[in-house]
Amino acid sequence: MKTTNGQMSIFDFVFDDPPKVIVTTPPKTAEPITPKAKTNGETNLCPYQIPTIDEIIKQIERAAYSVSKSKLISDVFECGAIAISNGITLNKSEKREERYKQIMKTYKPSERELIADIFGKIFALLSSVVYDNGVFNDYLGDLFMRCEQGEKRAGQFFTPYHVSRCMAEMTITDDKIKHGEIITINDCCCGGGGMLIAALDILKNRYGVNYAHDCFIDAGDIDERCVHMTYLQLSFAGVPAIVKHQDALTRELWGVWKTPAYVFQYTRFCKYENYN
Secondary structure: OEEEOOEEEOOOOOOOOOOOOOOOOOOOOOOOOOOOEOOOOOEOOOOOOOOOHHHHHHHHHHHOOOOOHHHHHHHHHHHHHHHHHHHHOOOOOHHHHHHHHHHHHOOOHHHHHHHHHHHHHHHHHHHHHHOOOOOOOOHHHHHHHHOOOOOHHHOOOOOOHHHHHHHHHHHOOHHHOOOOOOEEEEEOOOOOOHHHHHHHHHHHHOOOOOHHHHEEEEEEEOOHHHHHHHHHHHHHOOOOEEEEEEOOOOOOEEEEEEOHHHHHOHHHHHHHOOOO
């Protein structure tokens, strides 16, 4: 566990027994870079070359000739979520572990390496927010929509990040910030987590809130792919959160995902657990 500019970071934590196919450290191909000035004069603090969504999409597109693009994207998200979840719990979920194995059995060894490589880039990109002076974005939502994975018949279109950030700016005001006290955020139809990320962006960069210690997020969605995306984005940003696979109308619950920052600070946030 580390702190970066007062913000808790979990990203140098190595899980004792992660699934072998998924890597939980920045990709080996990422070479250390000399900190460079950003356009606003700040310094890039990230110790490795940050991958881009364009690079990840190109890699997915190159694999599309032999693997279903939709299946590949969904499986990368799901297997990544399982790797994180089962790596931080004392009692591993046998059901999720079996699901992981079932997914991997559908791929050839070379395709499994591809999944690991894509996830490694996703890990490096999402976790860079704790180093790079809080450069937040809905990275997985952007990837999802640009790869045309949205369910058009269900009206599934993710809100562009600049719109989400604008909404967060209008919603979060001085009178709602009490430093040192826990701020709770709820989104029962979270999509890929873009609006939640935007809220964290405003809390950290406008109000100086250490969200890793003073913020709790309760999120959920009926689309399991969205649950996995949100879980990954919040986990790698170091956010205490519970993400539920749930029907917000009927309250039917199919799965609960707890981020590492929540598990590591369980006694501080456990009072917010509510699965009913």
